[in-house]
Amino acid sequence: xxxxxxxxxxxxxxxxxxxxxxxxxxxxxxxxxxxxxxxxxxxxxxxxxxxxxxxxxxxxxxxxxxxxxxxxxxxxxxxxxxxxxxxxxxxxxxxxxxxxxxxxxxxxxxxxxxxx
Amino acid sequence: xxxxxxxxxxxxxxxxxxxxxxxxxxxxxxxxxxxxxxxxxxxxxxxxxxxxxxxxxxxxxxxxxxxxxxxxxxxxxxxxxxxxxxxxxxxxxxxxxxxxxxxxxxxxxxxxxxxxxxxxxxxxxxxxxxxxxxxxxxxxxxxxxxxxxxxxxxxxxxxxxxxxxxxxxxxxxxxxxxxxxxxxxxxxxxxxxxxxxxxxxxxxxxxxxxxxxxxxxxxxxxxxxxxxxxxxxxxxxxxxxxxxxxxxxxxxxxxxxxxxxxxxxxxxxxxxxxxxxxxxxxxxxxxxxxxxxxxxxxxxxxxxxxxxxxxxxxxxxxxxxxxxxxxxxxxxxxxx
Numbered sequence: 324x325x326x327x328x329x330x331x332x333x334x335x336x337x338x339x340x341x342x343x344x345x346x347x348x349x350x351x352x353x354x355x356x357x358x359x360x361x362x363x364x365x366x367x368x369x370x371x372x373x374x375x376x377x378x379x380x381x382x383x384x385x386x387x388x389x390x391x392x393x394x395x396x397x398x399x400x401x402x403x404x405x406x407x408x409x410x411x412x413x414x415x416x417x418x419x420x421x422x423x424x425x426x427x428x429x430x431x432x433x434x435x436x437x438x439x
Numbered sequence: 440x441x442x443x444x445x446x447x448x449x450x451x452x453x454x455x456x457x458x459x460x461x462x463x464x465x466x467x468x469x470x471x472x473x474x475x476x477x478x479x480x481x482x483x484x485x486x487x488x489x490x491x492x493x494x495x496x497x498x499x500x501x502x503x504x505x506x507x508x509x510x511x512x513x514x515x516x517x518x519x520x521x522x523x524x525x526x527x528x529x530x531x532x533x534x535x536x537x538x539x540x541x542x543x544x545x546x547x548x549x550x551x552x553x554x555x556x557x558x559x560x561x562x563x564x565x566x567x568x569x570x571x572x573x574x575x576x577x578x579x580x581x582x583x584x585x586x587x588x589x590x591x592x593x594x595x596x597x598x599x600x601x602x603x604x605x606x607x608x609x610x611x612x613x614x615x616x617x618x619x620x621x622x623x624x625x626x627x628x629x630x631x632x633x634x635x636x637x638x639x640x641x642x643x644x645x646x647x648x649x650x651x652x653x654x655x656x657x658x659x660x661x662x663x664x665x666x667x668x669x670x671x672x673x674x675x676x677x678x679x680x681x682x683x684x685x686x687x688x689x690x691x692x693x694x695x696x697x698x699x700x701x702x703x704x705x706x707x708x709x710x711x712x713x714x715x716x717x718x719x720x721x722x723x724x725x726x727x728x729x730x731x732x733x734x735x736x737x738x739x740x741x742x743x744x745x746x747x748x749x750x751x752x753x754x755x756x757x758x759x760x761x762x763x764x765x766x767x768x769x770x771x772x773x774x775x
Contacts, residue, residue, distance in 0.1 A: 350455055350456045350486070351455060362715070363714065364713045364714055367709075367710050367713035367714060368710070368713075368714060370710075371706055371707070371709075371710035374706055375703065375706065375707070375722070377482075377485045377486060378485060378699055378700055378701075378702070378703050379699075379700070379703070379722070379724040379731065379733075380485050380486075380488055381481050381482065381484055381485025381488075381696075381699030381700070382696040382699040382700050382724075382731065382743065383488070383724060383726040383729070383731060384484050384485065384488035384699075385481070385484075385684075385686070385692045385695035385696040385699055386684050386685075386686055386692050386696055386729065386731075386745060387516070387686040387687045387688070387692075387728070388726040388727065388728050388729035388731065388745065389488075389726045389727025389728045389729070390488060390726060390727050391724050391725065391726045392725050392726065392727070393724070393725040394722065394723070394724045394725075395721075395722065395723045395724075396707060396711075396719055396721070396722045397719065397720050397721045397722075397723075398711045398716035398717050398718060398719040398720060399716070399717030399718050399720065400715065400716050400717035401711075401714065401715070401716035401717070402716070403710070403711075403714065403716065417714055417716070
Protein backbone atom coordinates (compact mmCIF):
# COMPACT_ATOMS: atom_id res chain seq x y z
CA UNK A 324 0.00 0.00 0.00
CA UNK A 325 2.60 2.48 1.13
CA UNK A 326 5.01 1.62 -1.68
CA UNK A 327 2.25 2.11 -4.21
CA UNK A 328 1.32 5.48 -2.71
CA UNK A 329 4.97 6.53 -2.63
CA UNK A 330 5.32 5.71 -6.31
CA UNK A 331 2.32 7.88 -7.05
CA UNK A 332 3.73 10.70 -4.94
CA UNK A 333 7.02 10.39 -6.78
CA UNK A 334 5.32 11.54 -9.98
CA UNK A 335 4.15 14.70 -8.23
CA UNK A 336 7.63 15.33 -6.84
CA UNK A 337 8.98 15.49 -10.38
CA UNK A 338 7.04 18.66 -11.03
CA UNK A 339 9.55 21.49 -10.82
CA UNK A 340 9.24 23.44 -7.56
CA UNK A 341 7.54 20.73 -5.48
CA UNK A 342 9.17 20.47 -2.05
CA UNK A 343 7.03 17.68 -0.77
CA UNK A 344 3.85 15.75 -1.25
CA UNK A 345 1.80 13.51 0.97
CA UNK A 346 -1.37 11.51 1.33
CA UNK A 347 -3.40 12.72 4.29
CA UNK A 348 -6.40 11.15 5.99
CA UNK A 349 -9.10 13.76 5.61
CA UNK A 350 -10.83 12.84 8.83
CA UNK A 351 -8.00 13.18 11.30
CA UNK A 352 -5.28 15.07 9.44
CA UNK A 353 -2.68 12.33 9.84
CA UNK A 354 -0.13 11.52 7.15
CA UNK A 355 -0.66 8.22 5.34
CA UNK A 356 2.36 8.39 3.02
CA UNK A 357 4.80 11.19 2.41
CA UNK A 358 7.69 12.24 0.22
CA UNK A 359 9.10 15.43 1.67
CA UNK A 360 12.27 17.46 1.71
CA UNK A 361 13.90 17.50 5.14
CA UNK A 362 12.86 21.00 6.07
CA UNK A 363 9.15 20.44 5.51
CA UNK A 364 7.06 20.13 8.66
CA UNK A 365 4.98 17.06 7.81
CA UNK A 366 2.61 17.24 10.74
CA UNK A 367 1.77 20.89 10.15
CA UNK A 368 1.18 20.26 6.46
CA UNK A 369 -1.06 17.25 7.07
CA UNK A 370 -3.08 18.82 9.85
CA UNK A 371 -3.65 22.06 8.02
CA UNK A 372 -4.51 20.37 4.73
CA UNK A 373 -7.27 18.39 6.43
CA UNK A 374 -8.57 21.27 8.52
CA UNK A 375 -8.56 23.75 5.65
CA UNK A 376 -10.32 21.34 3.32
CA UNK A 377 -12.94 20.58 5.95
CA UNK A 378 -13.66 24.21 6.71
CA UNK A 379 -13.75 25.33 3.11
CA UNK A 380 -16.00 22.36 2.36
CA UNK A 381 -18.34 23.57 5.09
CA UNK A 382 -18.48 27.03 3.54
CA UNK A 383 -19.00 25.58 0.08
CA UNK A 384 -21.77 23.32 1.34
CA UNK A 385 -23.44 26.29 2.99
CA UNK A 386 -23.45 28.24 -0.24
CA UNK A 387 -24.67 25.34 -2.34
CA UNK A 388 -21.41 25.20 -4.27
CA UNK A 389 -21.01 21.43 -4.07
CA UNK A 390 -17.97 19.42 -3.13
CA UNK A 391 -14.55 21.02 -2.91
CA UNK A 392 -12.07 19.31 -5.24
CA UNK A 393 -8.95 21.42 -5.05
CA UNK A 394 -7.58 24.05 -2.68
CA UNK A 395 -4.64 26.34 -3.27
CA UNK A 396 -3.10 28.54 -0.62
CA UNK A 397 -0.75 31.12 -2.09
CA UNK A 398 1.85 32.67 0.19
CA UNK A 399 4.73 35.06 -0.39
CA UNK A 400 7.39 32.37 -0.60
CA UNK A 401 5.49 29.28 -1.53
CA UNK A 402 2.24 27.55 -2.17
CA UNK A 403 0.26 24.81 -0.51
CA UNK A 404 -2.04 22.67 -2.65
CA UNK A 405 -4.65 20.12 -1.60
CA UNK A 406 -6.62 17.78 -3.86
CA UNK A 407 -9.67 16.00 -2.47
CA UNK A 408 -11.37 12.93 -3.87
CA UNK A 409 -14.66 11.28 -3.14
CA UNK A 410 -13.26 9.33 -0.23
CA UNK A 411 -11.09 9.84 2.79
CA UNK A 412 -7.70 10.59 1.25
CA UNK A 413 -6.34 14.01 0.40
CA UNK A 414 -3.17 14.75 -1.50
CA UNK A 415 -1.26 17.73 -0.15
CA UNK A 416 1.73 19.45 -1.76
CA UNK A 417 4.01 22.21 -0.59
CA UNK A 418 5.94 23.97 -3.32
CA UNK A 419 7.86 27.05 -4.33
CA UNK A 420 5.85 30.14 -5.24
CA UNK A 421 6.68 29.86 -8.93
CA UNK A 422 5.39 26.33 -9.43
CA UNK A 423 3.25 25.49 -12.44
CA UNK A 424 0.04 25.00 -10.47
CA UNK A 425 -1.84 23.63 -13.45
CA UNK A 426 0.66 20.82 -13.93
CA UNK A 427 0.83 20.04 -10.24
CA UNK A 428 -2.95 20.03 -10.11
CA UNK A 429 -3.15 17.47 -12.90
CA UNK A 430 -0.74 15.12 -11.15
CA UNK A 431 -2.48 15.60 -7.83
CA UNK A 432 -5.95 14.88 -9.16
CA UNK A 433 -4.57 11.74 -10.76
CA UNK A 434 -2.95 10.81 -7.46
CA UNK A 435 -6.22 11.26 -5.61
CA UNK A 436 -7.98 8.90 -8.02
CA UNK A 437 -5.23 6.32 -7.89
CA UNK A 438 -4.94 6.48 -4.12
CA UNK A 439 -8.53 5.47 -3.42
CA UNK B 440 -28.89 15.82 29.22
CA UNK B 441 -25.49 17.17 30.26
CA UNK B 442 -24.26 13.60 30.47
CA UNK B 443 -25.58 12.99 26.97
CA UNK B 444 -23.68 16.01 25.70
CA UNK B 445 -20.50 14.88 27.41
CA UNK B 446 -20.85 11.36 26.07
CA UNK B 447 -21.59 12.52 22.54
CA UNK B 448 -18.75 15.03 22.64
CA UNK B 449 -16.37 12.31 23.78
CA UNK B 450 -17.59 10.00 21.05
CA UNK B 451 -17.07 12.66 18.41
CA UNK B 452 -13.61 13.40 19.79
CA UNK B 453 -12.76 9.71 19.36
CA UNK B 454 -14.35 9.50 15.94
CA UNK B 455 -14.67 12.93 14.29
CA UNK B 456 -16.32 11.37 11.26
CA UNK B 457 -19.23 10.05 13.32
CA UNK B 458 -22.69 11.01 12.18
CA UNK B 459 -23.64 11.44 15.81
CA UNK B 460 -22.79 15.13 15.45
CA UNK B 461 -26.49 15.44 14.63
CA UNK B 462 -27.46 14.12 18.06
CA UNK B 463 -24.92 16.34 19.75
CA UNK B 464 -26.16 19.41 17.91
CA UNK B 465 -29.72 18.50 18.79
CA UNK B 466 -28.85 17.93 22.45
CA UNK B 467 -27.10 21.29 22.62
CA UNK B 468 -30.01 23.00 20.92
CA UNK B 469 -32.50 21.53 23.33
CA UNK B 470 -30.29 22.63 26.19
CA UNK B 471 -30.44 26.18 24.83
CA UNK B 472 -26.83 26.31 23.57
CA UNK B 473 -27.79 27.44 20.07
CA UNK B 474 -24.38 28.85 19.14
CA UNK B 475 -22.53 25.68 20.11
CA UNK B 476 -25.19 23.60 18.40
CA UNK B 477 -24.72 25.67 15.25
CA UNK B 478 -20.97 25.11 15.28
CA UNK B 479 -21.35 21.38 15.77
CA UNK B 480 -23.85 21.13 12.93
CA UNK B 481 -21.74 23.21 10.58
CA UNK B 482 -18.58 21.26 11.33
CA UNK B 483 -20.48 18.03 10.83
CA UNK B 484 -21.80 19.23 7.51
CA UNK B 485 -18.30 20.22 6.53
CA UNK B 486 -17.39 16.54 6.83
CA UNK B 487 -20.68 15.25 5.48
CA UNK B 488 -21.93 17.83 2.98
CA UNK B 489 -24.65 15.52 1.66
CA UNK B 490 -26.12 14.54 5.02
CA UNK B 491 -29.83 15.35 5.08
CA UNK B 492 -30.15 14.75 8.83
CA UNK B 493 -27.43 17.31 9.40
CA UNK B 494 -29.30 19.96 7.42
CA UNK B 495 -32.48 19.05 9.28
CA UNK B 496 -30.73 19.62 12.59
CA UNK B 497 -29.23 22.83 11.29
CA UNK B 498 -32.66 24.09 10.27
CA UNK B 499 -34.03 23.49 13.75
CA UNK B 500 -31.14 25.40 15.26
CA UNK B 501 -31.75 28.32 12.89
CA UNK B 502 -35.42 28.23 13.78
CA UNK B 503 -34.61 28.50 17.47
CA UNK B 504 -32.40 31.49 16.67
CA UNK B 505 -35.19 33.15 14.73
CA UNK B 506 -33.24 32.79 11.47
CA UNK B 507 -36.14 31.54 9.45
CA UNK B 508 -34.69 32.20 6.00
CA UNK B 509 -31.65 30.13 6.88
CA UNK B 510 -33.86 27.46 8.41
CA UNK B 511 -35.86 27.26 5.23
CA UNK B 512 -32.71 27.03 3.15
CA UNK B 513 -31.35 24.21 5.31
CA UNK B 514 -34.60 22.25 5.10
CA UNK B 515 -34.75 22.77 1.36
CA UNK B 516 -31.25 21.39 1.12
CA UNK B 517 -32.19 18.39 3.26
CA UNK B 518 -35.09 17.69 0.94
CA UNK B 519 -32.95 18.07 -2.15
CA UNK B 520 -30.81 15.27 -0.74
CA UNK B 521 -33.59 13.13 0.76
CA UNK B 522 -37.00 14.11 -0.67
CA UNK B 523 -38.85 11.83 1.81
CA UNK B 524 -37.12 13.17 4.92
CA UNK B 525 -39.98 13.30 7.41
CA UNK B 526 -38.38 15.77 9.80
CA UNK B 527 -37.54 18.21 7.01
CA UNK B 528 -40.97 17.89 5.39
CA UNK B 529 -42.76 18.63 8.63
CA UNK B 530 -40.33 21.31 9.64
CA UNK B 531 -40.62 23.18 6.38
CA UNK B 532 -44.37 22.62 6.35
CA UNK B 533 -44.68 24.29 9.68
CA UNK B 534 -42.37 27.08 8.58
CA UNK B 535 -44.48 27.70 5.47
CA UNK B 536 -47.55 27.86 7.65
CA UNK B 537 -45.92 30.35 9.98
CA UNK B 538 -45.02 32.47 6.99
CA UNK B 539 -48.58 32.38 5.67
CA UNK B 540 -47.80 30.08 2.72
CA UNK B 541 -50.67 27.73 3.39
CA UNK B 542 -50.63 25.90 0.05
CA UNK B 543 -46.96 25.05 0.35
CA UNK B 544 -47.47 24.03 3.97
CA UNK B 545 -50.23 21.66 2.93
CA UNK B 546 -48.12 20.12 0.17
CA UNK B 547 -45.20 19.54 2.51
CA UNK B 548 -47.38 17.97 5.19
CA UNK B 549 -49.18 15.78 2.66
CA UNK B 550 -45.80 14.63 1.46
CA UNK B 551 -44.74 13.90 5.05
CA UNK B 552 -47.87 11.89 5.65
CA UNK B 553 -47.40 9.95 2.43
CA UNK B 554 -43.87 9.13 3.53
CA UNK B 555 -45.03 8.02 6.97
CA UNK B 556 -48.78 7.30 7.24
CA UNK B 557 -48.43 6.56 10.96
CA UNK B 558 -47.33 10.09 11.76
CA UNK B 559 -50.11 11.49 13.89
CA UNK B 560 -48.55 14.92 14.21
CA UNK B 561 -48.31 15.35 10.48
CA UNK B 562 -51.91 14.19 10.15
CA UNK B 563 -53.16 16.66 12.73
CA UNK B 564 -51.07 19.52 11.41
CA UNK B 565 -52.31 18.82 7.91
CA UNK B 566 -55.91 18.83 9.10
CA UNK B 567 -55.35 22.18 10.73
CA UNK B 568 -53.74 23.65 7.63
CA UNK B 569 -56.66 22.40 5.53
CA UNK B 570 -59.14 23.89 7.96
CA UNK B 571 -60.47 20.49 9.02
CA UNK B 572 -61.06 19.33 12.58
CA UNK B 573 -58.09 17.51 14.04
CA UNK B 574 -58.45 13.77 13.41
CA UNK B 575 -58.49 11.37 16.34
CA UNK B 576 -55.24 9.58 17.05
CA UNK B 577 -54.74 6.35 15.15
CA UNK B 578 -55.83 3.23 17.02
CA UNK B 579 -52.94 1.75 18.91
CA UNK B 580 -53.06 -1.49 16.95
CA UNK B 581 -52.96 0.30 13.61
CA UNK B 582 -50.25 2.66 14.78
CA UNK B 583 -48.16 -0.21 16.09
CA UNK B 584 -48.44 -2.03 12.81
CA UNK B 585 -47.45 1.03 10.86
CA UNK B 586 -44.60 1.81 13.22
CA UNK B 587 -43.36 -1.74 13.00
CA UNK B 588 -43.47 -1.46 9.23
CA UNK B 589 -41.53 1.80 9.25
CA UNK B 590 -37.96 1.23 8.08
CA UNK B 591 -35.24 2.01 10.57
CA UNK B 592 -33.10 4.73 9.07
CA UNK B 593 -31.18 5.89 12.09
CA UNK B 594 -32.73 9.30 11.67
CA UNK B 595 -34.38 11.27 14.41
CA UNK B 596 -37.96 10.16 14.65
CA UNK B 597 -40.62 12.69 13.70
CA UNK B 598 -41.77 12.90 17.31
CA UNK B 599 -38.28 14.00 18.22
CA UNK B 600 -38.65 17.15 16.14
CA UNK B 601 -39.40 19.88 18.65
CA UNK B 602 -40.99 22.29 16.21
CA UNK B 603 -43.73 19.81 15.70
CA UNK B 604 -44.32 19.40 19.38
CA UNK B 605 -44.37 23.16 19.45
CA UNK B 606 -46.88 23.05 16.63
CA UNK B 607 -49.42 21.47 18.92
CA UNK B 608 -49.07 24.35 21.36
CA UNK B 609 -48.80 27.17 18.87
CA UNK B 610 -51.51 26.33 16.39
CA UNK B 611 -54.94 27.05 17.85
CA UNK B 612 -56.61 24.07 16.21
CA UNK B 613 -54.20 21.73 17.92
CA UNK B 614 -54.50 23.12 21.41
CA UNK B 615 -56.29 20.75 23.75
CA UNK B 616 -59.06 23.27 24.34
CA UNK B 617 -59.72 23.46 20.62
CA UNK B 618 -59.80 19.73 20.03
CA UNK B 619 -62.71 18.77 17.91
CA UNK B 620 -63.46 22.32 16.80
CA UNK B 621 -63.42 22.96 13.08
CA UNK B 622 -61.38 26.04 12.25
CA UNK B 623 -60.48 27.56 8.93
CA UNK B 624 -56.89 27.86 7.91
CA UNK B 625 -55.61 31.14 9.19
CA UNK B 626 -52.51 33.23 8.94
CA UNK B 627 -49.60 32.60 11.23
CA UNK B 628 -50.56 33.09 14.85
CA UNK B 629 -48.86 35.66 17.04
CA UNK B 630 -45.53 34.46 18.41
CA UNK B 631 -45.80 32.65 21.68
CA UNK B 632 -43.33 33.33 24.49
CA UNK B 633 -40.32 31.08 24.68
CA UNK B 634 -40.55 28.08 26.91
CA UNK B 635 -39.04 28.76 30.31
CA UNK B 636 -38.76 25.30 31.77
CA UNK B 637 -36.24 22.77 30.61
CA UNK B 638 -38.90 20.17 29.92
CA UNK B 639 -41.18 22.39 27.86
CA UNK B 640 -40.99 22.16 24.10
CA UNK B 641 -39.08 25.02 22.47
CA UNK B 642 -41.29 27.53 20.73
CA UNK B 643 -40.64 28.63 17.19
CA UNK B 644 -39.67 32.26 16.82
CA UNK B 645 -41.82 34.61 14.74
CA UNK B 646 -41.04 35.03 11.06
CA UNK B 647 -38.93 38.15 11.29
CA UNK B 648 -35.80 38.87 9.29
CA UNK B 649 -32.72 37.43 10.93
CA UNK B 650 -30.76 40.02 12.86
CA UNK B 651 -27.69 41.05 10.94
CA UNK B 652 -29.23 39.98 7.65
CA UNK B 653 -27.84 41.24 4.36
CA UNK B 654 -30.20 44.22 4.34
CA UNK B 655 -28.88 45.41 7.70
CA UNK B 656 -25.18 45.04 6.95
CA UNK B 657 -23.09 48.00 5.88
CA UNK B 658 -23.00 48.35 2.06
CA UNK B 659 -19.22 48.08 1.98
CA UNK B 660 -19.00 46.46 -1.42
CA UNK B 661 -21.60 48.56 -3.18
CA UNK B 662 -20.56 48.97 -6.80
CA UNK B 663 -18.74 45.65 -6.95
CA UNK B 664 -20.40 42.78 -8.75
CA UNK B 665 -22.05 40.41 -6.28
CA UNK B 666 -21.81 42.96 -3.47
CA UNK B 667 -24.48 41.37 -1.31
CA UNK B 668 -24.66 37.88 -2.76
CA UNK B 669 -21.08 36.76 -3.40
CA UNK B 670 -18.75 38.80 -1.22
CA UNK B 671 -18.47 38.37 2.53
CA UNK B 672 -16.20 40.00 5.09
CA UNK B 673 -15.87 37.99 8.26
CA UNK B 674 -13.98 38.03 11.51
CA UNK B 675 -11.50 35.41 12.61
CA UNK B 676 -14.08 34.09 15.08
CA UNK B 677 -16.61 33.38 12.33
CA UNK B 678 -18.85 36.41 12.72
CA UNK B 679 -20.00 38.41 9.71
CA UNK B 680 -18.70 41.96 9.33
CA UNK B 681 -20.12 43.06 5.97
CA UNK B 682 -21.28 41.89 2.57
CA UNK B 683 -23.36 38.79 2.08
CA UNK B 684 -23.58 35.36 0.54
CA UNK B 685 -26.67 33.80 -0.92
CA UNK B 686 -27.30 30.19 -1.88
CA UNK B 687 -28.54 29.54 -5.43
CA UNK B 688 -32.11 29.56 -4.07
CA UNK B 689 -31.61 33.10 -2.74
CA UNK B 690 -31.35 32.21 0.93
CA UNK B 691 -28.86 34.29 2.91
CA UNK B 692 -26.15 31.87 4.06
CA UNK B 693 -23.64 34.46 5.21
CA UNK B 694 -23.58 33.43 8.86
CA UNK B 695 -23.40 29.77 7.99
CA UNK B 696 -20.44 30.24 5.67
CA UNK B 697 -18.69 32.58 8.10
CA UNK B 698 -19.11 30.13 10.96
CA UNK B 699 -17.68 27.34 8.81
CA UNK B 700 -14.59 29.42 8.12
CA UNK B 701 -13.93 30.43 11.73
CA UNK B 702 -10.25 30.12 12.52
CA UNK B 703 -9.05 29.58 8.94
CA UNK B 704 -7.12 32.83 8.86
CA UNK B 705 -5.16 32.04 12.02
CA UNK B 706 -4.50 28.46 10.97
CA UNK B 707 -3.26 29.59 7.57
CA UNK B 708 -0.95 32.11 9.20
CA UNK B 709 0.49 29.57 11.63
CA UNK B 710 0.93 26.88 8.99
CA UNK B 711 2.57 29.27 6.56
CA UNK B 712 4.97 30.01 9.41
CA UNK B 713 5.70 26.33 10.12
CA UNK B 714 6.29 25.68 6.42
CA UNK B 715 8.38 28.83 5.96
CA UNK B 716 6.09 30.14 3.24
CA UNK B 717 5.88 33.74 4.42
CA UNK B 718 2.53 35.50 4.77
CA UNK B 719 -0.42 33.89 3.00
CA UNK B 720 -2.14 36.01 0.40
CA UNK B 721 -5.03 33.97 -1.00
CA UNK B 722 -6.74 30.62 -0.66
CA UNK B 723 -8.67 29.41 -3.68
CA UNK B 724 -11.06 26.48 -3.40
CA UNK B 725 -12.52 24.89 -6.51
CA UNK B 726 -15.89 23.30 -5.84
CA UNK B 727 -18.36 21.60 -8.17
CA UNK B 728 -20.19 24.75 -9.18
CA UNK B 729 -18.15 27.66 -7.83
CA UNK B 730 -14.69 28.93 -7.06
CA UNK B 731 -14.23 30.43 -3.63
CA UNK B 732 -11.43 32.88 -2.90
CA UNK B 733 -10.35 33.74 0.64
CA UNK B 734 -7.99 36.58 1.43
CA UNK B 735 -6.72 38.09 4.71
CA UNK B 736 -7.65 41.72 5.13
CA UNK B 737 -6.50 43.21 8.43
CA UNK B 738 -6.70 42.44 12.12
CA UNK B 739 -7.68 38.82 11.50
CA UNK B 740 -10.58 39.75 9.21
CA UNK B 741 -10.93 37.66 6.08
CA UNK B 742 -12.69 38.14 2.80
CA UNK B 743 -14.62 35.44 0.97
CA UNK B 744 -15.53 35.90 -2.68
CA UNK B 745 -17.49 33.33 -4.62
CA UNK B 746 -17.64 33.14 -8.39
CA UNK B 747 -19.20 30.66 -10.74
CA UNK B 748 -16.94 27.84 -11.80
CA UNK B 749 -16.88 29.27 -15.33
CA UNK B 750 -15.04 32.34 -14.03
CA UNK B 751 -11.29 31.75 -14.45
CA UNK B 752 -9.49 31.41 -11.14
CA UNK B 753 -7.14 34.25 -12.03
CA UNK B 754 -10.05 36.59 -12.64
CA UNK B 755 -11.71 35.51 -9.41
CA UNK B 756 -8.52 36.38 -7.57
CA UNK B 757 -8.42 39.82 -9.22
CA UNK B 758 -11.99 40.44 -8.16
CA UNK B 759 -11.09 39.36 -4.64
CA UNK B 760 -8.14 41.75 -4.60
CA UNK B 761 -10.43 44.66 -5.49
CA UNK B 762 -12.90 43.66 -2.81
CA UNK B 763 -10.07 43.23 -0.34
CA UNK B 764 -8.84 46.76 -0.95
CA UNK B 765 -12.38 48.06 -0.48
CA UNK B 766 -12.71 46.10 2.75
CA UNK B 767 -9.35 47.30 4.03
CA UNK B 768 -10.32 50.94 3.49
CA UNK B 769 -13.66 50.38 5.20
CA UNK B 770 -12.04 48.71 8.21
CA UNK B 771 -9.58 51.57 8.48
CA UNK B 772 -12.44 54.03 8.33
CA UNK B 773 -14.11 52.15 11.17
CA UNK B 774 -10.89 52.32 13.20
CA UNK B 775 -10.66 48.50 13.16
